[in-house]
Amino acid sequence: MPVTAIKLINFRNIKQCELNTDAPEVFFVGENGQGKTNILESVYYLCYGTSFRTREDSILCKNDESFFSASASYFKSREDINEIAISWKNRVKNIRLNGKTITDRKDIIRNQPCIIFCHDDIGFVNGPPEKRRLFLDQTLSLYNPYYIDLLRKYKKILKTRNHLLRENNTALLDVYDEQFVELGMEIQKKREEITSLFEPFFKDKFSEIAKFKELVAIQYQSTWSGMNEKDEILNFIRNKRKYEILNGVSSSGPHRDKLLFLHRDSDFSQIGSTGQMRLISLILRIIQAEFYSRTTGRKPLLLLDDVLLELDREKRIRILENLPPYEQAFFTFLPNEDYVNYHKENTMVYEVKSGGFKKRG
Amino acid sequence: MPVTAIKLINFRNIKQCELNTDAPEVFFVGENGQGKTNILESVYYLCYGTSFRTREDSILCKNDESFFSASASYFKSREDINEIAISWKNRVKNIRLNGKTITDRKDIIRNQPCIIFCHDDIGFVNGPPEKRRLFLDQTLSLYNPYYIDLLRKYKKILKTRNHLLRENNTALLDVYDEQFVELGMEIQKKREEITSLFEPFFKDKFSEIAKFKELVAIQYQSTWSGMNEKDEILNFIRNKRKYEILNGVSSSGPHRDKLLFLHRDSDFSQIGSTGQMRLISLILRIIQAEFYSRTTGRKPLLLLDDVLLELDREKRIRILENLPPYEQAFFTFLPNEDYVNYHKENTMVYEVKSGGFKKRG
Structure with a gap:
């Protein structure tokens, strides 16, 4: 189920944004500390009801603000558009699926499977x-x-x-x-x-x-x-x-x-080099996604956050060719990376700067 | 005290090598898992008598071999050439400074100060x-x-x-x-x-x-x-x-x-992004070197192993401009990095492949 649009208010360094993401691959390109990871984190948050970087929702709230919200639209089928929304106000979190409040976090996990490939995975x-x-x-x-x-x-x-x-x-x-x-x-x-x-x-x-x-x-x-x-x-x-x-x-x-x-x-x-260990951590995430798909018959959403940097060019290409079946994939890149080579026909590219997003092309 | 030459036998994936390193900056360029980190590790080993990656000397020995050795020549002054050598045979380590066996590891540490900037530092x-x-x-x-x-x-x-x-x-x-x-x-x-x-x-x-x-x-x-x-x-x-x-x-x-x-x-x-955390870890190492120099009046040898990758181009340049005073610096790069831009007049570049080293230019 591809995420077709994301709306955020006061999420991390993002004051407000409405993004069209109706593409099989979406790239977020920007310098360090501009908000690339934050957008991936918001998608993860909408899939699991928690972040992969922190346990405290208050950390997700923009400085000096007292509330934040995140929501996403996605297709079950082209006729059936759904919306998941999370808001946080007065330190209380509210999760809604198509307008109906969800109380058990298991229901949101089942709704939209998602696998994050993140920097810390090298610890595997x-x-x-x-x-x-x-x-x-x-x-x-x-x-x-x-x-x-x-x-x-x-x-x-x-x-x-x-x-x-x-x-x-x-x-x-x-x-x-x-x-x-x-x-x-x-x-x-x-x-x-x-x-x-x-x-x-x-x-x-x-x-x-x-x-x-x-x-x-x-x-x-x-x-x-x-x-x-x-x-x-x-x-x-x-x-x-x-x-x-x-x-x-x-x-x-x-x-x-x-x-x-x-x-x-x-x-x-x-014994292994940093690149080799990065590679293993990537393959483990691929395995995680593969086994999920084989067992459930559903393809997950993939989020790849800054995990190709330690690989040489050939290995980057081979990893991208070996990704598990996915419904949609979001990637982050630094401006000096050769992400243009990984472009496909329908890839959507956003430039990220100071929490703002500009669609390229 | 710049290291002017390194000799290795059966060290990690390096069967045998004799490298001239008589330059203020030495770059090692190669794909993942070729031996770039191993050469930096050998220099660190010769400065401290231990590795920064493992506590066990046996891990440093090439597969199927029963001994390894590492040695380096360096100048105290242009007239005074010194040699430090470590050999490991039958699971016994022998450290020699100018041919004389050293028994207290403190003596080797005092001999050649060295600061490693490594991938794991982000854990700081x-x-x-x-x-x-x-x-x-x-x-x-x-x-x-x-x-x-x-x-x-x-x-x-x-x-x-x-x-x-x-x-x-x-x-x-x-x-x-x-x-x-x-x-x-x-x-x-x-x-x-x-x-x-x-x-x-x-x-x-x-x-x-x-x-x-x-x-x-x-x-x-x-x-x-x-x-x-x-x-x-x-x-x-x-x-x-x-x-x-x-x-x-x-x-x-x-x-x-x-x-x-x-x-x-x-x-x-x-809150910080991966790039920002990498930056902090680099600055901490810079501080370590600065404080060492201020207190002892001596400039250390710097080893920078794969630590610029997460930074955008501008920050890479600013880090290189802000390095602490050093006697000599060794860097590793992937072939797809823009290391040519960081070249100085006397920089020496080695291509690393399958544990072999080829001097460029």
Whole structure:
């Protein structure tokens, strides 16, 4: 469902704008700090009801203003035009779909799928382990609401369990360990499944795009590796209880598992160049979109924010040729980038300056 | 002291090379993953005895090889040529300065000061708090060996204190708290001093280079803020003891302090664009080099690895004009960058491909 128009008031550095975006590709070109990312953020915000850059809505409000609003029109079909609108006033957020207020954020996510390729994604490769777990959790959550619930339950149990460990409450620990292991095993299984599903796809894409002769493998490394039975794991964590009580934390489980990128059994984040790591992060987002489409039969909206900069020209072109099926894609570019070469027949180009937008051509 | 020649064997993807680098600026140009960063890493390694990308020397060794070596010649004066060499064989590292083995790494650091501007530096702005503390600690350590010792002692005490908290050993805690607060206060004082010293410099540079109309301020936020007396802080942490014992961690002290970049009292990492954050990280490195030079009277060697990419053309030029005084600077570029515009009369350019180097012109 392509977004055909965007309206913003007091959103980040954008005082007011009404943009026609009825094209399969829309480019936003401008110098640093002019508002390119802000427009992508507004689209993401309209797809998810939250930003990818901040958790606080107040940050999205233009300086010295007390309210902001964002809305977008998009086609379900050429006959059926829909509108999503979010307003924020007196610190209260209101989300409306075709004029009707939405109270559960799940309804807005289902409405318009969207995948953001952003600068921080390089952390999927060289960031802390939680960034890599986040990638798996995001991918699974996108098309599996059950997984979202599972994760929430696990996090709640984990918090309680850590509390019990610090209080040395062995009686209650015996009870909680059961649920902890059950939920943990389910999460690990889902994560392992998806990792092995996308591994061959990843290998192909990486060697095709990076032209790197040797294979880079993905491995899910579970802290309960080699144990398939609940009782085995329960034994394992009970043997660790003394240590866990001393440290006050649960030392194993999916919250400690690792996703590894391996080259000849070495951690690729120690070996790869910045460009190679950027490439991996891009391929991971492509995988996220591909798996979403395969499972749901729907094509997402893609947002690509400043993520081609570290690549040489050939790799930029190969990435653009290898993008997943999309309904529409928004890109940001610096004026000195050769974005003109990536133009297609219907590409729409906006110049961005001080929060203002000027259509080119 | 300019590095005039570099010799490498089995270093990362470089099988063997001998490079003449007798120029004030040396550019390394190549596509992703060819070895540009590796050559910068070898220079850093020869300045510090460790890499900026990995702690493990084995990672630096070319695939399937069991040893590597790196050496560099540099001038103290035109009459006095020196050589630093590091070899790694059978997992043992040997560092030699003019043929004499060095056992204390401090001696090599003093020998050839060097500042690396690397891709990860953006974490100084948008990374976790420890990345920002690291910036302060690095800046102070560069010219103050006493600060290195201070930090080491504090970390040791902190570790012991956390252990005592988990064991609920209140008798020993009473003793350790004294040293913990004394060392902590010293670190905080040094960090606060340097922050207020470089703040005006930072503000000037940022508004000059970013052409951002509004000020971005730096603030050191101490967890013991407003308390100037040792006894006050001791009281403060004793009041927290119950909570700390329950959580098993020291909840205040310099290991929890924050360095903030503020724009109108909001966290700039939530507002700034990628380009603006890159700019701040570059200015922080410039400050690091400036302060080193002012205190020691010596100019460092600069290594700039892929850090101009996110900037528009005007800001790239302004950064290059605002570099700190340097003895020599090494840069990496992608072939599609307009590096020819940054050329000076004596600039040396190497093309990098599959770990090989070809001098241009």
